[in-house]
Amino acid sequence: MxxxxxxxxxxxxxxxxxxxxxxxxxxxxxxxxxxxxxxxKPRGIATMDRLKQDEAQKLCSNPDAWSGKEFEAARKKVEEINLASVKWPSDGKFLGDWKQGEAIAQSGRGLTYTDTAQTVNGGNCYNCHQIDKKEISHGTIGPSLWNYGKLRGVTDPNSAAAEPIVRYTWGKIWNAKAYNACSNMPRAGHMGILNEQQVKHIMALLLDPASPVNQ
Ligand code: HEC
Incomplete structure (x- = not known):
């Protein structure tokens, strides 16, 4: 009792x-x-504007603030906004030089407070992805990109058959949130990390049949 x-x-x-x-x-x-x-505190090129969140960052930083249905709708909207913002290659050419692509994928330089606005940014892709098997120092946050083009049957990246995968790959590198609102992958083109020419070189690393990635 x-x-x-x-x-x-x-x-x-x-x-x-x-x-x-x-x-x-x-x-x-x-x-x-x-x-x-x-x-x-702002320091060098790392200024306070980096704390401003866009719609994707707001949504994905605090997913519990939404009901399941609301979140789904907001997620779709974020993907639409990000896909609509993708800048496609101005001359219609998607692929550059895979050798330069490898150097860009390797480089993690740029955008820190010890860098300057003139620092050439890298793509930092190996930080999260396996790409060329020769490089054994790589992260695993993202899927392996070894044999990326080969596995997807890309024998001629300029062919009509390859177009969907070529366009998707460009869109993904330019703005990863176009296909997955809460992707952990940085939006290389969208956020001004890489320029159009650099994205072309990385595209070649992944999709050129002559790239070591596709051997
Ligand atoms: C911070 C980690 C991170 C970095 C850096 C990163 N990625 Fe990713 N990437 C991911 C993750 C996680 C996924 C899978 C989830 C998603 O975004 O859909 C992914 C997916 C991809 C895909 C799609 C694969 C498929 O089969 O659909 C491609 C292509 C890709 N990344 C290329 C790159 C390239 C090129 C770079 C460098 C410019 C890069 N990533 C940098 C984390 C990263």
Whole structure:
């Protein structure tokens, strides 16, 4: 009898605690936003504008703030916005030189506060992907891109048959969120990390039948 009374009291206390003292998620969010503004300091080219989130970052940083249905709709919208923003090659040529592509994929330079606006950025692709098997130092956050073109049957990247995969690959590298709103992959073209010519070279690394990736 005494035990039952105690348990009921404990539950009552707990419930009261929740109602009165639980953190309000909205207030916490505002506090966090303030904290970011006061604790982050601009340094060199890394300025405070990097804290501004676009619609994709807002959605994917806080997915629990949405109901399942709302999230699905918002995710679709984010993908549409990002796909519509993809800049396709201005001269219609998708592939450059795979050798330069390999160097760009290897390089993780650029965009830090010790870099300057003139630093040539790398693509940092090996940080997350296996690409050429000769490079054994690579990350595994993304899928292996070894034999990328070969596995997808690309024998002539300029053929009509190859067009869908060539266009998808360009779109994915330019803006990974065009196909997956909450992708962990940086939006190389969209965010100005790589320019059009650099993306062409990386495309060749993945899709040129002469690239070591496709041997
Ligand atoms: C921070 C990690 C990260 C970096 C850096 C990164 N990627 Fe990715 N990449 C991913 C992840 C994760 C996926 C799979 C999930 C998704 O985005 O759909 C992916 C998917 C891909 C795909 C699609 C593969 C397929 O079969 O559909 C391609 C192509 C690709 N990455 C190329 C690149 C290239 C080229 C670079 C360098 C410019 C690069 N990635 C840099 C994480 C990364």
């Amino acid at each position: 005494t035990r039952i009374t105690l348990t009921a009291t404990a539950v009552a206390v707990l419930l009261a605690g929740c109602a009165a003292g639980g953190p309000d998620p909205k207030a916490m969010e505002e506090k966090f936003a303030q904290l970011k503004q006061t604790n982050f």
